[in-house]
Amino acid sequence: MNYLSGFLLTRLLLPLIVDSAPARIVNVASAAQQAIYFDDVMLESGYSDGRAYAQSKLAQVMFTLNLAAELDGRGVVVTSLHPATLMDTDMVVERGLRPRNTVGDGADAVLR
Secondary structure (H helix, E strand, O other): OOOOOHHHHHHHHHHHHHHHEEEEEEEEOOOOOOOOOOHOOOOOOOOOOOHHHHHHHHHHHHHHHHHHHOOOOOOEEEEEEOOOOOEEOOOHHHHOOOOOEEEHHHHHHHHH
16 A cells, blocks of 8 residues: 555546646655565565565655656656655654654655
């Protein structure tokens, strides 16, 4: 769902976005990316939430690049960004990791 919900929402809204050009689509991705193993795309073997997250973020960046090419010349800028590293989210804290950034830092990056 980390990837599919954003993909579906973007595809459903795309006619409206194109008709509203100039417009932009910003996908909040992550530097945490991992190769997608299409032989086991649902991670039925060796599931790890970290792996699922990293693969979904790579899928998101790939979608962004493809969508940018698809919309080239139509007045819609498509980009993805890495907001911050190890923000103080529940996901980071529950893993016992030391946060390096705050959620506020990530929000500021997205707004920029």
